[in-house]
Amino acid sequence: MTAKLSLRDVVVRRGEAEILRVPQFDVAAGEVLAVLGPNGAGKSTLLQVLALLERPAEGDVRLDGEPVRGRELSLRRRMAAVFQEPLLLDRTVEANVELGLSLRGVPRGERAARVRRWLARFQIDGLARRSGRHLSGGEAQRVSLARAFVLEPEVLLLDEPFSALDQPTRESLGNELAGVLAETGVTAVFVTHDRDEAARLAHRVAVLAGGQIRQVGPTAEVFTRPADETVAAYVGVGTVEPAKVLESAGGLVVLQVGSSRVEAVAEGFTANEALLCLRPEDIVLAPGDAAVPSSARNHLRGVVQQVTTLGAEVRVHADCGFPLVASITRRSMEELGLEIGSPITASFKATAVHLIPLNR
Amino acid sequence: MTAKLSLRDVVVRRGEAEILRVPQFDVAAGEVLAVLGPNGAGKSTLLQVLALLERPAEGDVRLDGEPVRGRELSLRRRMAAVFQEPLLLDRTVEANVELGLSLRGVPRGERAARVRRWLARFQIDGLARRSGRHLSGGEAQRVSLARAFVLEPEVLLLDEPFSALDQPTRESLGNELAGVLAETGVTAVFVTHDRDEAARLAHRVAVLAGGQIRQVGPTAEVFTRPADETVAAYVGVGTVEPAKVLESAGGLVVLQVGSSRVEAVAEGFTANEALLCLRPEDIVLAPGDAAVPSSARNHLRGVVQQVTTLGAEVRVHADCGFPLVASITRRSMEELGLEIGSPITASFKATAVHLIPLNR
Amino acid sequence: MGLIWDGVREAFRILGSGDREVWEITLRSLLVSGSATGLALVIGIGVGAALAFRRFPGRNLAVTLVNTGMGLPPVVVGLVVAIMLWRSGPLGSLNLIYTPAAMVIAQTVIAAPLVTGFTVAALGALPPRLRPQLYALGASRLQMLWLVLQEARLPLLAAIMAGFGAAVSEVGASLMVGGNLGGETRVLTTAVVLAARRGEFAPAIALSIILLTLVFLVNLVLTGVQLRERQS
Amino acid sequence: MGLIWDGVREAFRILGSGDREVWEITLRSLLVSGSATGLALVIGIGVGAALAFRRFPGRNLAVTLVNTGMGLPPVVVGLVVAIMLWRSGPLGSLNLIYTPAAMVIAQTVIAAPLVTGFTVAALGALPPRLRPQLYALGASRLQMLWLVLQEARLPLLAAIMAGFGAAVSEVGASLMVGGNLGGETRVLTTAVVLAARRGEFAPAIALSIILLTLVFLVNLVLTGVQLRERQS
Amino acid sequence: GSDNDLILATTTSTDDSGLLDELLPLFEEETGYHVKLIAVGTGRALEMGRRGDADVLLVHAPESEEEFVASGYGVNRQRVMHNDFVILGPESDPAGLRSANDAIAAMQTIGESAAKFISRGDDSGTHKLELSLWQALDIDPSGQSWYREAGQGMGATLQIASQREAYTISDRATYLALEDVLDLEVLHEGDPRLLNIYHVMQVNPQRHGSVNAAGAQAFVEFMVSDVAQALIADFGADQFGQPLFVPDAGERE
Ligand SMILES: Nc1ncnc2c1ncn2[C@@H]1O[C@H](COP(=O)(O)OP(=O)(O)OP(=O)(O)O)[C@@H](O)[C@H]1O
Ligand SMILES: Nc1ncnc2c1ncn2[C@@H]1O[C@H](COP(=O)(O)OP(=O)(O)OP(=O)(O)O)[C@@H](O)[C@H]1O
Numbered sequence A, B: 001m002t003a004k005l006s007l008r009d010v011v012v013r014r015g016e017a018e019i020l021r022v023p024q025f026d027v028a029a030g031e032v033l034a035v036l037g038p039n040g041a042g043k044s045t046l047l048q049v050l051a052l053l054e055r056p057a058e059g060d061v062r063l064d065g066e067p068v069r070g071r072e073l074s075l076r077r078r079m080a081a082v083f084q085e086p087l088l089l090d091r092t093v094e095a096n097v098e099l100g101l102s103l104r105g106v107p108r109g110e111r112a113a114r115v116r117r118w119l120a121r122f123q124i125d126g127l128a129r130r131s132g133r134h135l136s137g138g139e140a141q142r143v144s145l146a147r148a149f150v151l152e153p154e155v156l157l158l159d160e161p162f163s164a165l166d167q168p169t170r171e172s173l174g175n176e177l178a179g180v181l182a183e184t185g186v187t188a189v190f191v192t193h194d195r196d197e198a199a200r201l202a203h204r205v206a207v208l209a210g211g212q213i214r215q216v217g218p219t220a221e222v223f224t225r226p227a228d229e230t231v232a233a234y235v236g237v238g239t240v241e242p243a244k245v246l247e248s249a250g251g252l253v254v255l256q257v258g259s260s261r262v263e264a265v266a267e268g269f270t271a272n273e274a275l276l277c278l279r280p281e282d283i284v285l286a287p288g289d290a291a292v293p294s295s296a297r298n299h300l301r302g303v304v305q306q307v308t309t310l311g312a313e314v315r316v317h318a319d320c321g322f323p324l325v326a327s328i329t330r331r332s333m334e335e336l337g338l339e340i341g342s343p344i345t346a347s348f349k350a351t352a353v354h355l356i357p358l359n360r
Numbered sequence C, D: 001m002g003l004i005w006d007g008v009r010e011a012f013r014i015l016g017s018g019d020r021e022v023w024e025i026t027l028r029s030l031l032v033s034g035s036a037t038g039l040a041l042v043i044g045i046g047v048g049a050a051l052a053f054r055r056f057p058g059r060n061l062a063v064t065l066v067n068t069g070m071g072l073p074p075v076v077v078g079l080v081v082a083i084m085l086w087r088s089g090p091l092g093s094l095n096l097i098y099t100p101a102a103m104v105i106a107q108t109v110i111a112a113p114l115v116t117g118f119t120v121a122a123l124g125a126l127p128p129r130l131r132p133q134l135y136a137l138g139a140s141r142l143q144m145l146w147l148v149l150q151e152a153r154l155p156l157l158a159a160i161m162a163g164f165g166a167a168v169s170e171v172g173a174s175l176m177v178g179g180n181l182g183g184e185t186r187v188l189t190t191a192v193v194l195a196a197r198r199g200e201f202a203p204a205i206a207l208s209i210i211l212l213t214l215v216f217l218v219n220l221v222l223t224g225v226q227l228r229e230r231q232s
Numbered sequence E: 001g002s003d004n005d006l007i008l009a010t011t012t013s014t015d016d017s018g019l020l021d022e023l024l025p026l027f028e029e030e031t032g033y034h035v036k037l038i039a040v041g042t043g044r045a046l047e048m049g050r051r052g053d054a055d056v057l058l059v060h061a062p063e064s065e066e067e068f069v070a071s072g073y074g075v076n077r078q079r080v081m082h083n084d085f086v087i088l089g090p091e092s093d094p095a096g097l098r099s100a101n102d103a104i105a106a107m108q109t110i111g112e113s114a115a116k117f118i119s120r121g122d123d124s125g126t127h128k129l130e131l132s133l134w135q136a137l138d139i140d141p142s143g144q145s146w147y148r149e150a151g152q153g154m155g156a157t158l159q160i161a162s163q164r165e166a167y168t169i170s171d172r173a174t175y176l177a178l179e180d181v182l183d184l185e186v187l188h189e190g191d192p193r194l195l196n197i198y199h200v201m202q203v204n205p206q207r208h209g210s211v212n213a214a215g216a217q218a219f220v221e222f223m224v225s226d227v228a229q230a231l232i233a234d235f236g237a238d239q240f241g242q243p244l245f246v247p248d249a250g251e252r253e
């Protein structure tokens, strides 16, 4: 199957600086792809290129396998893009949302009905007659979203679409939109800094850093098997430590990490140095040296070094021969009576360990 | 002790519409206060009033107990505000960050040193000579933050300061700034939609909705004992259900919620109807009807209705005689083998239940 | 000062009496300068949009030339256009010299740089990401231009007024290429000059007041249109 | 057309020969119109900032009046200023009529509405939240104004040029209040008119070319300053 | 401005001829006065005198001047010089003006053949002379399709007549100055009615205290002095092959 939208050998420059270089990138029809990455990675630029708004210095953008040359208007009209800033016009909210439909010459009656439907969906029907210039940040973002969704395009490109929304709205809207996207088979690419949102909404995730795509793949895979250290950091892998391979046989790898030994499952792993990656939620903590009875193969003793509360979740930084970050619930922490200096045992499965081979 | 910053009988209008009404609001010296609330609640407006940038139609703003009348310039110079949009000037990043210092006539040498320090802290030293007009969203937000922090003011007012930052930066910067704020005793008010951030950074939280402050109090209290349904929603209380008081004696209240009975601890509770509030992380789930052995007084049988994965956390919506939302770890979910339709038992302590009295 | 009051009184008298000649001259001013402004708008918005939106080598020079054009003295424009249109000139065969058409040409040359300059300023001040956002919503090039012009309607109103103001108030070029022929090419400014030559200061002031009233009314109408549009 | 080439040749000859009188006239044009533009800037930026930033009843009317002012015909301005400054006028005792000072006054009146109009447009197009943000960083009122003027420096450059262009290119007022006295109040435009009246078209065109070169150079210098500032 | 300044209001035609550029430095050197030469239409020059905004006038509209003096606005009016008006038209002379014996007859041919005619139409001396010729013929040309008022100075009017292949009347000095750029021929000249007489006069200091009476008197005296008259007699001879003005101080009308 040809990809809905793809890039080939794309390079984007600003003055001297090369800010994006993508040899190959494909978005399948109907998929929802999240783009993650540090500030200044080039995410917005990538989206601009996909939206046919920035012609790359080199390379092609392809829609349905066809390189885009000229004909932009008709192709652009099959897409809609929402920018990082709302950029509303100096007219009513209603008129702003209607804009793309008017530009396409949609008949007035249909226009009104669709606008009404999407205003309601984004809970801004109350603002319909207000000026687009006097809205709060979140209100403006909703209008900007409605303005794109009302077009019901084949391809949606969203740049940090929910960054200004309040949390309950963000969650409910996220769910609702996921439904809409799935129903209508829209192809969507969205940039976000919220990895939970990416995890919840995206089929696949691309991680961009320094203008290059470091990894693309199914969400779960990118989250659990990051391709490099940077990706690991951006998908929330808490522990990334250099490790020496001691033994490797039958898919079981034994590693020296700091002063501890760790067992990992990794088929066909041949490097003799690696980065060990562990997600915080894959680590179970027990007080003292009473490991929780379980199928985990790794039980490391250590001492709590730092505790950070993130709402219901608590991040525990412990020294287990190497610095390790575990995530436990607030309740568990209270029950376990953990505090700085408490001795603990950290347990995790050999399958929870992901190894990035290092070829020094 | 007089408050650092306070509002008395403040009313702000836009045209006919009243968008803010605050009879009383105090921010103590050295405290960090988070403002939460839905889009359009009036949070940005509140900040503008506190920053002496919008003179309210009625009422007073007081700094160190003194109503502000005239003298704005000298008072404003003791504060710094960061707006929701970055609004950088058309000059270099360096010059942007230096701006407030130049305005205050700080000597050139000191200016340069401070600018360098804060550029480094926000990891934008590499952008120093770039134009403020050609930055990515997150880069611009960092510059905007550096521009305020470099002033090292007595009072900092921040409107969604981290909304465009990537997640690792957001976390590390959050921690670092918390340190800086604590060290220097700066009074800070910040608006955020991220309740974890509020929980992590703020001493107190104010929840604003519909232009009114619904609740202010120590962070933990607001999060666990919301004053009303709206507050409950914005601080992440998953379950808010109407309940009838069946018995109330010695601080123990027995309630009928849907078709179930729930026990709650509530001193001096006299209403006979209430809203029952339960945070998702306070609920433990067990498969079938094998309640986890614990000190919990409430064990309700139910059926899983919906499961939403949020990164490491999983939200389970269950019907236990009334709809109930629990948060468990992904690992637990896998271990328990929960899926839609699975029978479960939900356990929670009587002290985890918060009751909002209803006076119908 | 007394003269000025006399002029004001005279202006009311003339307007009240419905002097046919004055009405004719006023109408001619409006038509000639209105047409010139219309042409200047077409040119000015076209060139202005190109200068505001495109980056090309020599763009700075082009902007400087436009700004220089704001200093084109009407007499010079009049002289050059006249030299072109005189019978001995390259366009003499068109027989346009001393016609309202010649005046429209000269006034267009005078007004166009102002309109262009204002247009560059107005469009250049829009948020730089607005244009791609409009394209992203499916605007064609022309639709984009139309939308950004509407966004910049307040400063563009100033552009129109500056253009119309320059056209309707200039006298050097109109005299030179129009000839101030009674009943043919006499417009308000040239009539003012004639009255002033004659030492008839009160009528000169009266005509000036009529001219300013005309400009004011055009202004009011355009402002009104612009306000109405914003509401709808 | 031949005339125009003669004029161009003549312009080079004059410039090459370093004709003292022409240099003097050019310098006077620069001084008179430069001073007028300076005054117009002070007035125009002050009034323009007030109109752009403040909301008060009658603001729309004030903007309309400023726009109308862009249509003030130089002859009318000249006439009114002359009536004031003539010996018979209320300010006659100042003895300003037929002096460069009188020309500065008249040209200021002509240039000020243009500068004001452009300033309103330039400042009005800035992001509305920019001003509070500057206040929030500790700017005083004046510092705020200074900063927003720098932000709007491109359109303000156009404002300066429009003002200077209007002042240096007008002739009606200069003739009326300056009198075109050789060696005293003769400036480039009035010299052009005199030459044209005498049928000396080539020198008229030569002087026009010098005038336009002057405007162009002023423009280049200002653009240069503005570009340098942006880099620093 | 000071007591030394003398405001001379004159017609554009005298200024345009360049005569005053030669006379004024002489006067200034001789008397120490500083002359501000304001070249305007005759009508405006007289109005400036009437209002006391000028000190001395040099104009060529005898009837208006007499009225001006009679009403007490002017004093010490002296004849300075004259040249003459000529009737001009295209070389083809469609109305056949060349055969006319006098100015009246010439104008009659124009009126009767409805040949195009461009009038100054600005109340100047030239315009007044033209009107007096029509009046003598009992023709009211205003509003006629062949008759147009330029409402401008002599130079512009000549240019219009030239471009439109029309007839017009001009003073000889201006015509000679512009001859090169015009397609106009002198078709009639020499009629005594076509005499163009210039007078100088002081603005009445009795009416306007601020007037520089001494300077004005000195200027009047200078203009009729032998030095000035001699200079006028030569002026233009080298450039045009004939003098532009005939000095005639002291002559009666
Ligand atoms: N004119 C320019 N010159 C040099 N670099 C530029 C220019 N314009 C943009 N850049 C750089 O290009 C990079 C990519 O920008 P982009 O907006 O795509 O980042 P992003 O990934 O969207 O970041 P964010 O998360 O902050 O929105 C940034 O580092 C930015 O500074
Ligand atoms: N001119 C106006 N007329 C009417 N209402 C207005 C006007 N300007 C702002 N408002 C309203 O005031 C309310 C408060 O705005 P504010 O910017 O303070 O909200 P906020 O709490 O910061 O929201 P957000 O989370 O979206 O940033 C909004 O509902 C907004 O629509």
Ligand SMILES: [Mg+2]
Residues within 6 Å of the ligand: A043, A044, A045, A084, A159, B136, B137, B138
């Ligand atoms: Mg971005």
Ligand SMILES: [Mg+2]
Residues within 6 Å of the ligand: A136, A137, A138, B043, B044, B045, B084, B159
């Ligand atoms: Mg806000």
